[in-house]
Amino acid sequence: MRLSNTALASMGAHQIVIVPKYDRYQLSPGIVHLGLGAFHRAHAAVYTDHAIAAGDQRWGIVGVSLRQADTRDALAPQDNLYTVVVRDGGGERLHVIGALIASLLAPENPHAVLAAMADPRCHVVSLTVTEKGYCHDPATRALRLNHPDIAHDLTHPDVPRSAIGFIVRALALRQKAGLPPFTVLSCDNLPSNGLTTRGLVLAFAAAIDPGLAHWIAEHGAFPNAMVDRIVPKTTEDDRASVAIRLGADDAWPVMTEPFSQWVIENRFVGPRPRWEDAGATIVAEVEPYENAKLRMLNGTHSSLAYLGSVIGYVTVDEAIADTRLANFIAAMMGDEIEPTLSRPGLAVYRAQLLARYRNPALKHKLQQIAMDGSQKLPQRLLGTIRDRLLAGASCDRLCFAVAGWFRYLVGKDESGLAYPISDPLAETLHAAATSSLNAAEQVVALLAVREVFGDDLPRNQQFVFTLTQHLENIGKYGVVEAMSALESK
Numbered sequence: 001m002r003l004s005n006t007a008l009a010s011m012g013a014h015q016i017v018i019v020p021k022y023d024r025y026q027l028s029p030g031i032v033h034l035g036l037g038a039f040h041r042a043h044a045a046v047y048t049d050h051a052i053a054a055g056d057q058r059w060g061i062v063g064v065s066l067r068q069a070d071t072r073d074a075l076a077p078q079d080n081l082y083t084v085v086v087r088d089g090g091g092e093r094l095h096v097i098g099a100l101i102a103s104l105l106a107p108e109n110p111h112a113v114l115a116a117m118a119d120p121r122c123h124v125v126s127l128t129v130t131e132k133g134y135c136h137d138p139a140t141r142a143l144r145l146n147h148p149d150i151a152h153d154l155t156h157p158d159v160p161r162s163a164i165g166f167i168v169r170a171l172a173l174r175q176k177a178g179l180p181p182f183t184v185l186s187c188d189n190l191p192s193n194g195l196t197t198r199g200l201v202l203a204f205a206a207a208i209d210p211g212l213a214h215w216i217a218e219h220g221a222f223p224n225a226m227v228d229r230i231v232p233k234t235t236e237d238d239r240a241s242v243a244i245r246l247g248a249d250d251a252w253p254v255m256t257e258p259f260s261q262w263v264i265e266n267r268f269v270g271p272r273p274r275w276e277d278a279g280a281t282i283v284a285e286v287e288p289y290e291n292a293k294l295r296m297l298n299g300t301h302s303s304l305a306y307l308g309s310v311i312g313y314v315t316v317d318e319a320i321a322d323t324r325l326a327n328f329i330a331a332m333m334g335d336e337i338e339p340t341l342s343r344p345g346l347a348v349y350r351a352q353l354l355a356r357y358r359n360p361a362l363k364h365k366l367q368q369i370a371m372d373g374s375q376k377l378p379q380r381l382l383g384t385i386r387d388r389l390l391a392g393a394s395c396d397r398l399c400f401a402v403a404g405w406f407r408y409l410v411g412k413d414e415s416g417l418a419y420p421i422s423d424p425l426a427e428t429l430h431a432a433a434t435s436s437l438n439a440a441e442q443v444v445a446l447l448a449v450r451e452v453f454g455d456d457l458p459r460n461q462q463f464v465f466t467l468t469q470h471l472e473n474i475g476k477y478g479v480v481e482a483m484s485a486l487e488s489k
């Protein structure tokens with residue numbers, strides 16, 4: 001039996017599975033979500049499901065995949081129902097989510113997507129399109145007008161491909177119809193994600209219609225938000241075990257941890273679900289939370305991903321079980337990252353993060369985190385390094401992590417096992433990482449990638465020197481030895 005509205009009826013009796021108790025046919029399409037990946041389905045959609053279950057039927061989600069058909073193909077035949085599986089060492093909990101009322105594939109029918117976004121009942125357009133989905137330059141956060149999707153959308157604004165193109169076109173339709181704009185809610189791991197999205201939307205709009213740009217600037221809302229939940233990629237084993245627990249086949253369940261956090265800036269143009277009743281925090285200023293999360297969690301996640309993969313580890317819990325790596329990561333947070341942050345309670349946050357990494361049930365692959373380093377490193381590690389350099393403080397471990405990325409880009413771990421590098425700049429980065437056997441030359445070649453490092457870091461002698469030394473030591477002694485030498489300094 002396949003998961004579906006009809007199948008749900010028989011599952012209600014199941015004590016171990018939580019199922020929607022509300023009438024899904026009564027939901028109206030209040031949210032359009034761009035980027036219908038596992039993260040959204042295990043994060044914001046769960047908070048929204050809660051708001052609906054509490055009685056507010058305005059918040060059905062129309063999910064949109066901007067590129068691939070796989071999610072839509074999995075979910076549409078099961079009435080857009082799917083299971084969230086919350087796992088840790090103590091067991092697992094299953095929750096069938098009913099908030100998703102449609103799943104669309106944008107390239108197949110961009111007009112249907114635009115119609116949903118321009119619908120007067122839609123008040124929020126949220127996004128999880130990953131860092132590269134913003135089509136911007138990660139170092140400067142400027143819109144890349146020569147990005148193929150942006151270039152396409154600027155010349156064909158009524159059949160967009162990019163998230164930014166869809167948002168601008170839909171806002172234009174609303175302006176024309178005399179409707180208020182929707183709130184644009186970015187849920188990606190970008191610094192000041194709302195403000196950044198606003199800048200990109202305005203830059204795009206200004207290029208096609210300055211009047212529209214003015215209207216958006218005046219009436220639109222782009223709250224910043226910090227999002228946090230670890231969501232590893234679903235595997236075939238996960239599907240099989242969910243089918244047994246659920247008593248029905250779910251083509252795309254999503255796996256996650258018990259922890260979940262969403263801090264949202266209180267800046268909306270119209271109504272929004274009461275996400276706070278499901279545990280979200282609504283605040284006047286998100287930045288302190290956002291910086292702490294990007295630098296502490298994502299910064300150490302990426303560090304573990306590169307250093308761990310080069311050593312030969314496969315998952316986060318495996319890597320963090322190596323006490324040398326765990327001590328390194330803890331010291332990096334305590335000594336180098338936390339002094340750059342203003343949020344209180346950082347020591348507790350640090351301990352919480354290490355405990356989350358140890359979750360034995362997630363099997364979160366280091367290679368999943370390692371992807372798209374060029375889009376991630378600026379906000380995860382390089383901003384912290386800049387702050388430390390400016391303060392004249394040590395950033396030895398942070399630089400070691402960047403050296404770990406450089407070593408990772410060679411494409412082979414220390415036992416010689418090859419892996420693919422998944423990154424929009426993969427070719428350039430791999431070529432630079434393998435351009436010479438000399439660490440100093442490799443560093444120069446990699447720092448020449450200005451979209452990642454900007455103009456300042458390649459000119460900073462302390463940074464270049466430290467990075468070169470670490471890369472040389474990693475090459476000579478291996479990650480573990482080079483790291484131990486650093487700790488005993």
Ligand code: CS2
Pocket residue numbers: 189227228229230231297298301302368369370376
């Ligand atoms: C991870 C994040 O894949 C990655 O790059 O660092 O997806 C991380 O799991 C989430 O941001 C946790 O909230």
